[in-house]
Amino acid sequence: MPNTKRTRLVASTIAVALGATALTACGSSDSDSKTESGPVSLTYWTWTPGMDKVVDLWNKGPGKKAQITVTVKKQASGDSLVTKILTAHKAKKAPDLVQAEYQALPTLVSNDALADISKDLGDTKSKFADGVWQQTTLGTDAVYAVPQDIGPMMFYYRQDLFKKYGLSVPTTWEQFAETARALKKKAPDKDLTTFSANDSGLFAGLAQQAGAKWWTTSGDKWKVGINDAATKKVADFWGGLVKEGAVDNQPMYTPAWNKAIDTGKQIAWVSAVWAPGTLTTAAPQTKGKWAMAPLPQWSAGDNVTGSWGGSSTAVTTDSAHTAAAAKFAAWLNTDGGALQALAKDSGIYPAATNAQTSGAFAQPPAYFSNQSDFYTEAAAIAKTTAPSAWGPNVNVAYTTFNDAFGTAAKNKSDFTAALNTMQDATVADLKKQGFEVSE
Amino acid sequence: MTTARRRPYGVKGAPYAFLLPATILFALFFALPIGYAVYLSFRKVHVSGLGLGSGARKEVWAGLENYTDAVTDNELLDGALRVLGYGCIVVPVMLGLALLFALMLDSDKVRFAPFTRLAIFLPYAIPGVVAALMWGFLYLPDVSPFYYLLQKLHMPQPNLLDGGPLYLAMANIAVWGGTGFNMIVIYTSLQSIPAEVYEAAKLDGATPLQIALKIKIPMVAPSLVLTFFFSIIATLQVFNEPMTLKPLTNSLPLTWSPLMNVYADAFRKGDIYQAASEAVIIALATLVLSFGFLRAANRRQKQEATR
Numbered sequence: 001m002p003n004t005k006r007t008r009l010v011a012s013t014i015a016v017a018l019g020a021t022a023l024t025a026c027g028s029s030d031s032d033s034k035t036e037s038g039p040v041s042l043t044y045w046t047w048t049p050g051m052d053k054v055v056d057l058w059n060k061g062p063g064k065k066a067q068i069t070v071t072v073k074k075q076a077s078g079d080s081l082v083t084k085i086l087t088a089h090k091a092k093k094a095p096d097l098v099q100a101e102y103q104a105l106p107t108l109v110s111n112d113a114l115a116d117i118s119k120d121l122g123d124t125k126s127k128f129a130d131g132v133w134q135q136t137t138l139g140t141d142a143v144y145a146v147p148q149d150i151g152p153m154m155f156y157y158r159q160d161l162f163k164k165y166g167l168s169v170p171t172t173w174e175q176f177a178e179t180a181r182a183l184k185k186k187a188p189d190k191d192l193t194t195f196s197a198n199d200s201g202l203f204a205g206l207a208q209q210a211g212a213k214w215w216t217t218s219g220d221k222w223k224v225g226i227n228d229a230a231t232k233k234v235a236d237f238w239g240g241l242v243k244e245g246a247v248d249n250q251p252m253y254t255p256a257w258n259k260a261i262d263t264g265k266q267i268a269w270v271s272a273v274w275a276p277g278t279l280t281t282a283a284p285q286t287k288g289k290w291a292m293a294p295l296p297q298w299s300a301g302d303n304v305t306g307s308w309g310g311s312s313t314a315v316t317t318d319s320a321h322t323a324a325a326a327k328f329a330a331w332l333n334t335d336g337g338a339l340q341a342l343a344k345d346s347g348i349y350p351a352a353t354n355a356q357t358s359g360a361f362a363q364p365p366a367y368f369s370n371q372s373d374f375y376t377e378a379a380a381i382a383k384t385t386a387p388s389a390w391g392p393n394v395n396v397a398y399t400t401f402n403d404a405f406g407t408a409a410k411n412k413s414d415f416t417a418a419l420n421t422m423q424d425a426t427v428a429d430l431k432k433q434g435f436e437v438s439e
Numbered sequence: 440m441t442t443a444r445r446r447p448y449g450v451k452g453a454p455y456a457f458l459l460p461a462t463i464l465f466a467l468f469f470a471l472p473i474g475y476a477v478y479l480s481f482r483k484v485h486v487s488g489l490g491l492g493s494g495a496r497k498e499v500w501a502g503l504e505n506y507t508d509a510v511t512d513n514e515l516l517d518g519a520l521r522v523l524g525y526g527c528i529v530v531p532v533m534l535g536l537a538l539l540f541a542l543m544l545d546s547d548k549v550r551f552a553p554f555t556r557l558a559i560f561l562p563y564a565i566p567g568v569v570a571a572l573m574w575g576f577l578y579l580p581d582v583s584p585f586y587y588l589l590q591k592l593h594m595p596q597p598n599l600l601d602g603g604p605l606y607l608a609m610a611n612i613a614v615w616g617g618t619g620f621n622m623i624v625i626y627t628s629l630q631s632i633p634a635e636v637y638e639a640a641k642l643d644g645a646t647p648l649q650i651a652l653k654i655k656i657p658m659v660a661p662s663l664v665l666t667f668f669f670s671i672i673a674t675l676q677v678f679n680e681p682m683t684l685k686p687l688t689n690s691l692p693l694t695w696s697p698l699m700n701v702y703a704d705a706f707r708k709g710d711i712y713q714a715a716s717e718a719v720i721i722a723l724a725t726l727v728l729s730f731g732f733l734r735a736a737n738r739r740q741k742q743e744a745t746r
Binding site for chain 2: 254396402432434
């Protein structure tokens with residue numbers, strides 16, 4: 001009896017081992033040829049509203065043909081999702097596909113969470129502006145994501161109130177400051193806008209427009225340029241306006257801010273292409289009274305903007321079906337029908353250049369029904385987006401920004417000092433993690 | 440024979456058998472995570488080169504580096520001091536009010552006692568985040584009905600979300616939410632005082648005020664100690680209120696309280712190792728403070744008993 005038992009044990013062990021070998025063989029042949037056989041199901045973490053409807057189009061159409069089924073798992077947006085992805089990745093359980101903001105890509109790549117999908121994307125690159133695509137390569141030969149939406153920055157203002165106070169739309173930052181002062185003279189209780197320290201993306205976008213490059217690499221070293229001349233210029237400009245009281249210093253996205261822009265206490269907002277959505281909920285009563293113009297420039301005749309927001313679709317290293325996932329990511333962000341649905345159901349502004357002038361964007365957003373060429377203008381502005389330079393610890397820089405600039409705005413003190421705090425904290429964090437940093 | 444031998448064994452083993460579920464749960468969900476956090480607090484990430492691509496990031500032994508960083512980081516200490524200031528307002532006011540309300544409810548003259556008791560207790564049932572959001576609304580001059588009234592009455596309108604008043608504003612939320620709970624604890628122990636004690640006092644000619652001060656308060660001292668103990672811990676761990684008010688004002692840094700500091704390090708900066716070391720320090724400080732207080736309170740009670 002014991003003998004038989006042992007024999008059986010040995011036999012089954014061999015069987016298991018053989019099976020494992022067979023599986024391994026299967027796996028390796030898969031990755032060699034990059035072709036998927038048999039049905040594949042993928043999980044996708046995203047915060048975009050209405051994404052399930054867009055994914056349904058895939059599951060019923062091209063996905064059904066290719067036997068690739070995608071399931072959407074709705075997530076919280078922004079930084080909290082980055083944390084969640086990294087945690088899941090530690091357990092080797094990250095989903096196949098994730099949505100990630102551009103500035104989060106270096107963090108994710110440096111944690112080895114994102115797969116290089118350059119081989120699976122074909123001619124996808126040609127569908128995007130170079131400045132947008134470059135954010136997904138991090139300046140290497142690899143491609144870590146497919147761009148989804150972008151947030152080129154623009155200047156929004158109350159058309160009626162500008163007329164009432166005899167103000168003209170500023171085309172340079174110099175004029176912007178003059179406009180703010182002129183308004184203060186005419187209506188001391190009104191503000192042109194506010195300098196808000198609770199969204200670092202806005203400041204980063206403004207610095208980007210001025211030509212700042214916050215993270216650059218040379219050889220094996222990172223260089224942090226948060227307090228470079230361009231950013232200093234931006235910080236000084238806003239610091240000066242706050243100090244002399246020409247603009248408000250309270251944070252945005254508060255109930256008080258909503259009321260201020262809805263009642264005309266603040267009559268302009270430096271924002272991005274997604275502003276109509278925010279204004280619809282924050283300032284419902286002033287619908288049709290706002291207008292959009294290009295961002296003021298640092299020198300007359302320039303034509304540059306920064307970007308605030310925007311995200312991409314990435315494939316994780318934990319996915320067993322990289323090629324299938326990349327195929328879906330490419331379809332989602334370049335296919336005409338998918339982009340149409342993304343625009344309609346999710347309200348995103350697509351990164352793919354030809355989609356920006358497609359049928360979905362023939363009409364202006366309902367909130368801007370008074371500005372019929374809203375999206376034509378937006379597409380033109382999007383083309384002028386300055387290149388961005390993100391690094392592996394954007395989160396640290398952003399967190400420091402909130403506190404340092406919050407305090408500076410409150411005390412109406414030197415913004416350059418706050419900027420230096422941000423630079424020092426970012427460099428210190430890189431060094432602590434062991435990155436080589438060149439001074 | 441066998442039964443005789445097995446019975447004592449069974450009796451001996453029974454307590455352990457009963458303890459087993461709790462012990463396993465304690466080990467799995469309490470001791471193990473704490474142990475892991477302590478382990479993490481001695482680790483750090485080390486990146487080689489540009490840190491891009493696979494294998495560039497390794498977890499290495501950090502020794503006491505995270506701890507020295509946490510101790511030398513002024514923000515953690517500043518946060519502790521801020522919370523101390525906040526606690527100095529919250530704890531006395533909240534417990535004072537709770538005791539006062541409990542005594543009032545316990546007196547014979549009160550009417551609508553069940554309703555009043557519920558009304559005072561109700562704010563405790565409202566989640567901290569919701570309460571903080573609601574109060575935040577009321578503190579913002581542009582949307583608050585109170586400010587509207589102050590403006591109509593031409594009264595001064597203090598900025599409650601800045602400087603000193605910010606502490607009052609935040610303490611107000613905690614007092615509003617916590618008084619009811621503490622009142623119930625004190626009230627319950629007042630109810631358990633035997634009626635003969637009061638009768639004897641009345642026969643001796645004690646006034647209601649004297650009864651309250653000389654009999655009721657000393658007799659509920661253990662519950663006062665308990666509520667004080669809970670309040671200290673709650674104060675040290677204040678997180679919801681400042682976190683919810685943070686987006687409304689420039690005056691609240693992300694590191695306002697020690698726990699916010701931990702949260703910012705772990706989930707905003709992504710440095711769980713640093714955050715773990717700070718969490719360990721906070722836990723130790725809480726332990727020392729609360730047990731120190733308990734020991735002091737016990738010693739006093741013993742002294743009084745021997746007197």
